[in-house]
Amino acid sequence: MVEVLDRKRSATKFRVLVEIADRQPAVNQTEIADAVGVTSQAVSEYIRELVEEGYVDKEARSRYRVTKQGVDWLFQQAADVRRFADHVTEDVLGSMQEDAAIAAAPVAEGEAVSLSVEEGLLHATPGTTGPATGVATTAAEAGDVVGVTGFEGVIEMEAGDVTVFQVPPVRTGVTPASDRLAAAAERAGLVATAGVEAVVVCRESGVDVDVQFAAGAVAADAAGRGVDVVVVTTTDAAGRVTDALRDAGLAYEVDDL
Structure with a gap:
């Protein structure tokens, strides 16, 4: 279970620290109490504990003022809450919703299908031979989009290299x-850039760029779907790229050109 969701007191302490970080250095305990939904006395006790x-x-x-240790704790708890939310929305609620897939072969409405991810996209194949299955909500020809619901099982997929x-x-x-x-880009499924300098060096190296904006977020999403990614970034923007990859729990290698 997520630490800040284990007990009401942990969740309240987390919220109080967030409010302090948002308002520092001048902290009005009454305002925090109103925002969190506790008494001013309780806020005072939480602050003393913090x-x-x-x-x-x-x-x-x-x-x-929140210390570096406090900031690190906030980041850790926020990351845990986000992972838990992702689990709820993707794993728990995902089986209750309808999603779109590419039909690998002709599919009839109501037919059971096996699910897989190819080049980052969900594919549906008639039958139940795969580890993850669903039920087609529409009919589709091979290569067309098909609706799928009733998800069961887990799609076996390794994260892409970044x-x-x-x-x-x-x-x-x-x-x-x-x-x-150029050699790395040739092997990758997606090339993203951050910064004009990065775009130009790709052009000079004969590399076709797929994405020129939000490189970190795009790289994290693609790699999480099993796509190998190359990101070319200026040193000024590198932190934003690697932060997005770390937040997504993805491994990556950094190389200087």
């Missing part, structure tokens, strides 16, 4: 074409 745990520093009367190539910003010089980048 100070004792090292999550909050008291700078002066009614002036508090390689992040860093290029320096223009103020430090222009990066020449790279055979190493």
Whole structure:
């Protein structure tokens, strides 16, 4: 179970710390009490506990600041809550909703199908031989879209490999074409860039770019669906890319061009 959801007190402490982080350094305990739905006295007790745990520093009367330890704890709890929410929406509720797939062969409405992911897209094949199955809600010819519901089982899928190539910003010089980048892009299913410098080095290296915006989020989504990804990013934007990959629980390699 997620720590902050185990007990009401843990959840309330989490919410109080979020409110402090949002309002720091001038913290009005009455406002926090109204936002969280507890008494001002309870907020005072939570703040005292947070100070004792090292999550909050008291700078002066009614002036508090979240410590690095407190920020790290917030990030960890928020990540756990997000994973739990993803489990609920995708694993629990996912079997109750209708989704779209590509028919691998002609499918009749009401027919049982096996499900798989190919090139990041859900495919449905007539029959129940796969580890994950569903029921077609529409009829479709091979290659057409088909509705699927009644999901059962788990689709066996490994995350794709992600390689992040860093290029320096223009103020430090222009990066020449790279055979190493070209070879990696040739093996990848998707190439994403962050920054004009990254777009240009891809062009000079003969690499076709699939995505030029939100590279980190796109790379995380694609790799999570089993697609191998190359991301070319300036060093200035690299942190945003790797943060998105870490938040998604994905491994990646970083290489400098």
